[in-house]
């Protein structure tokens with residue numbers, strides 16, 4: 001496959017300081033409300049897909065919400081999803097700190113395009129963001145920029161808080177737990193109104209497409225996957241960094257594969273993502289097309305390079321324990337299955353554990369079987385995403401599992417690479 005170097009655009013993260021409304025206005029001008037009537041078609045032409053993980057086409061969801069509003073005679077609600085429940089992701093918080101007005105412009109433009117009567121922006125509690133964003137909203141109100149008042153809503157620090165139905169539940173005054181997928185949030189969400197939930201990065205791109213058009217958006221990225229995305233990049237021995245990369249950028253460039261400390265595998269897409277052996281990753285680009293054959297996707301942009309001297313099984317076991325604890329405990333297969341899988345994986349990750357090679361063979365079989373039993377059996381995709389990570393780890397670290405069965409681990413450095421929130425509990 002030919003690998004082309006894609007340029008690193010700087011569309012979303014401006015160089016001026018946080019919440020600088022005059023600098024934002026000088027750079028981009030006011031939100032182009034006059035374009036709202038044709039915005040959905042422009043987004044279709046641009047090919048903008050969501051940045052919350054699933055890459056769903058934005059124009060299709062906006063069309064569905066606008067239609068549901070007209071059908072039911074109820075004005076929709078628009079929600080900016082800044083919950084960023086994924087512990088390894090920093091891109092939404094970084095965007096909200098550095099370019100809050102781009103997100104707030106996007107919220108207003110999306111609301112105008114779908115005929116919404118209410119706008120909310122959900123962010124994680126305890127981050128300082130709710131107060132900072134309230135200040136930004138107040139400043140805009142004084143400048144008369146917004147068409148609708150924006151309510152800043154705080155959500156708990158949990159993996160599932162940003163799942164769209166959990167978010168709609170929370171914003172409707174209930175616990176932030178996923179609910180049955182029918183009827184979908186786009187038809188009945190916050191306060192039972194049709195609700196458009198878009199990731200905050202999606203809204204920032206939307207605000208730029210409304211101003212500069214579809215061709216401008218398509219001037220970076222690939223033909224099938226236009227535009228750019230924010231990524232949180234983990235390299236051993238460094239602080240995680242948020243970078244903006246065009247779709248199609250080689251992973252080796254983002255993760256410095258083949259330079260300095262050799263990597264054995266890369267994690268793509270976060271804790272619901274997949275491990276890919278570095279020997280393959282070095283030839284892949286940041287794109288759905290390249291990553292799908294490995295069961296991976298760019299998702300919400302978490303990228304991590306696991307150095308050769310670490311244990312991928314131990315790293316995965318820590319993440320699985322966290323994910324099992326994050327189950328909302330509403331669906332049997334998820335509530336019972338994920339802790340079992342996590343416990344079995346922890347056994348696999350402990351070299352020379354209790355029963356030797358025979359026991360490890362049983363454990364590997366159990367993990368594979370239980371994974372099949374939980375997949376597709378939850379009200380939300382939490383079990384499916386968790387199983388994706390499990391399966392990719394069993395493949396990418398099969399050699400390490402053989403070593404553990406033989407009673408030893410090749411890792412010489414046991415420093416964790418991926419972050420797990422302290423005191424994680426259900």
Ligand SMILES: Cc1cc2nc3c(=O)[nH]c(=O)nc-3n(C[C@H](O)[C@H](O)[C@H](O)COP(=O)(O)O)c2cc1C
Nearest residue numbers: 050051052081083084085162163164198199202381
């Ligand atoms: C378990 C789970 C957790 C999620 N967490 C987030 C999140 O923290 N932030 C987010 O934007 N989307 C999250 N999503 C995706 C949302 O459900 C929803 O699809 C997204 O916010 C829609 O925005 P987008 O189309 O702009 O990507 C999560 C999905 C699942 C299944």
Ligand code: SF4
Nearest residue numbers: 328330331334378380
């Ligand atoms: S699948 Fe798991 S996380 Fe999702 S709603 Fe059911 S119990 Fe909760």
